[in-house]
Amino acid sequence: MAAAPIIEMRGVSKWYGDFQALKSVDLTVNLGQKVVVCGPSGSGKSTMIRCLNRLEAHEEGVITVDGMVLDGDTRHIAAIRAEVGMVFQQFNLFPHLTVLRNLTLGPMRARGMSAADAEERAHHYLARVRIPEQADKYPGQLSGGQQQRVAIARSLCMNPKIMLFDEPTSALDPEMISEVLDVMVELAGEGMTMVVVTHEMGFARRVADTVIFMDAGEVVEAAPPDAFFAAPKSDRTRTFLDKILSH
Amino acid sequence: MTRSRNHFLIVGLALVLAGCSGNWGWYVISPETASGRTNLRFLLLGFELTILLSLLAMVAASLAGLVIALLGLYGNRTGRVVNRVYVEFFRAIPVLVMILWVHYGLPVVVGISLPPFWSGVIALALAESPFIAEVFRAGIQSVDRGQGEAADSLGLTWRDKMRYVIVPQAIRRVLPALGNQFVYMLKMSALVSIIGAQELTRRANELVVAEYRPLEIYTFLILEYLVLVMIASAGVRWLENRMGGADGRPVLARRQGWFARRAAARQKGEP
Ligand SMILES: Nc1ncnc2c1ncn2[C@@H]1O[C@H](COP(=O)(O)OP(=O)(O)OP(=O)(O)O)[C@@H](O)[C@H]1O
Numbered sequence: 001m002a003a004a005p006i007i008e009m010r011g012v013s014k015w016y017g018d019f020q021a022l023k024s025v026d027l028t029v030n031l032g033q034k035v036v037v038c039g040p041s042g043s044g045k046s047t048m049i050r051c052l053n054r055l056e057a058h059e060e061g062v063i064t065v066d067g068m069v070l071d072g073d074t075r076h077i078a079a080i081r082a083e084v085g086m087v088f089q090q091f092n093l094f095p096h097l098t099v100l101r102n103l104t105l106g107p108m109r110a111r112g113m114s115a116a117d118a119e120e121r122a123h124h125y126l127a128r129v130r131i132p133e134q135a136d137k138y139p140g141q142l143s144g145g146q147q148q149r150v151a152i153a154r155s156l157c158m159n160p161k162i163m164l165f166d167e168p169t170s171a172l173d174p175e176m177i178s179e180v181l182d183v184m185v186e187l188a189g190e191g192m193t194m195v196v197v198t199h200e201m202g203f204a205r206r207v208a209d210t211v212i213f214m215d216a217g218e219v220v221e222a223a224p225p226d227a228f229f230a231a232p233k234s235d236r237t238r239t240f241l242d243k244i245l246s247h
Numbered sequence: 248m249t250r251s252r253n254h255f256l257i258v259g260l261a262l263v264l265a266g267c268s269g270n271w272g273w274y275v276i277s278p279e280t281a282s283g284r285t286n287l288r289f290l291l292l293g294f295e296l297t298i299l300l301s302l303l304a305m306v307a308a309s310l311a312g313l314v315i316a317l318l319g320l321y322g323n324r325t326g327r328v329v330n331r332v333y334v335e336f337f338r339a340i341p342v343l344v345m346i347l348w349v350h351y352g353l354p355v356v357v358g359i360s361l362p363p364f365w366s367g368v369i370a371l372a373l374a375e376s377p378f379i380a381e382v383f384r385a386g387i388q389s390v391d392r393g394q395g396e397a398a399d400s401l402g403l404t405w406r407d408k409m410r411y412v413i414v415p416q417a418i419r420r421v422l423p424a425l426g427n428q429f430v431y432m433l434k435m436s437a438l439v440s441i442i443g444a445q446e447l448t449r450r451a452n453e454l455v456v457a458e459y460r461p462l463e464i465y466t467f468l469i470l471e472y473l474v475l476v477m478i479a480s481a482g483v484r485w486l487e488n489r490m491g492g493a494d495g496r497p498v499l500a501r502r503q504g505w506f507a508r509r510a511a512a513r514q515k516g517e518p
């Protein structure tokens with residue numbers, strides 16, 4: 001695959017008050033690559049991927065997404081958000097709207113699609129995430145796994161070039177995790193560029209091109225999954241892997 | 248509408264009926280005499296202005312309150328200052344003073360004098376808007392942060408985010424509080440009688456002056472407001488059912504109370 005970086009972070013730092021949440025983070029993601037990010041709680045994983053669609057603003061360094069520099073320019077932010085889908089740990093579906101309206105809102109308002117086109121697309125993606133029959137329900141009437149798949153479909157309806165996932169399975173009951181991961185694996189197979197914060201190491205092994213370990217706001221290690229799991233270079237990575245792989 | 252309120256009404260009616268003897272003189276509004284009918288009609292016609300006054304003022308106060316709340320929550324420094332000053336200032340003015348100022352003071356400044364009805368609408372809306380602004384502020388703040396983030400990540404503009412995601416959820420949450428404010432509004436509208444708008448209280452006052460039966464006429468006036476407030480409560484409940492609860496789901500399943508029991512009974516074929 002032609003190595004065209006679609007995401008580039010160079011020396012990105014971010015502070016919450018006095019607390020430095022990101023310490024000069026570098027990250028390069030090429031078109032079609034899948035990057036899995038792991039690390040202990042509070043290490044800055046969410047902060048990092050939320051900087052990629054400017055849900056958080058970074059203070060130092062340069063972030064380029066799809067050729068556009070993420071600075072304060074609101075036009076850049078809007079353009080980048082239209083190309084970058086995001087799936088949250090807590091799903092964040094709109095509870096007052098039906099599943100169908102959840103899926104059509106973005107395409108209609110942010111992409112200017114007609115209702116008919118947006119609905120057609122919504123039904124297409126609902127079928128893809130294997131819940132074609134739930135279009136008229138409200139999110140609260142679905143199981144957690146179904147809600148997360150709706151959330152994935154909602155992002156896909158925007159036809160994004162990049163998908164960000166922030167612990168998409170952490171809020172799910174164990175028996176629902178695989179139904180969500182299956183959808184993500186399928187998406188990866190179709191060549192979507194993905195940045196996934198997760199502790200599902202099976203998923204990382206199967207799908208990732210690069211696994212990144214973060215600790216205390218730093219990228220400690222970045223390696224292909226084979227090398228990452230077999231021979232982690234840093235002690236911190238090893239300790240972390242021992243902890244999460246032991247159960 | 249709750250059972251206890253029905254009881255309240257029954258007790259009220261019983262009191263009134265008990266008053267049909269002794270010192271009470273219900274003839275003044277008795278539907279059985281020609282003059283009683285005229286008086287009764289005169290009083291009942293006040294519903295129109297009381298309802299219109301309260302509804303218009305409530306709508307205006309809600310729109311103003313929403314704008315003020317959004318200014319306070321999302322505005323720049325100036326917006327936040329405007330919000331604080333507006334809320335603190337208008338909250339401090341007694342409603343009666345506001346009505347007098349708008350009706351007698353404002354025309355001196357702007358050069359047009361308004362009919363009492365419109366002065367009343369403006370004054371009530373101004374008096375109520377800071378409270379509604381605070382209700383909306385709390386409602387918007389209670390919407391989960393993730394909702395706004397999801398809307399942002401879809402690339403919605405700020406306006407669309409507010410319009411389709413945040414405000415609809417906030418309104419559902421504050422509907423009971425808004426209903427409460429509307430009940431206050433109905434009662435506050437009585438103060439507009441002072442500038443001569445022919446709403447319920449004004450008409451009662453005028454009839455008392457003409458007939459000198461304050462006990463009967465003011466008792467009747469109380470019943471008129473009681474009916475209005477009961478209808479308003481039922482209306483708010485109906486809206487809540489229609490719009491869904493805080494989570495946005497329709498709350499038909501959660502329906503309780505008199506209407507629901509009646510509806511259920513009717514479905515089962517009971518009278
Ligand atoms: N809005 C905020 N204000 C202040 N501090 C914050 C804020 N958001 C995050 N932090 C802090 O920044 C650090 C990194 O947070 P972040 O959410 O990125 O961690 P994480 O790696 O995603 O952790 P987790 O696995 O728990 O989700 C944490 O110490 C957190 O307390």
Ligand SMILES: [Mg+2]
Nearest residue numbers: 045046047167
């Ligand atoms: Mg996190």
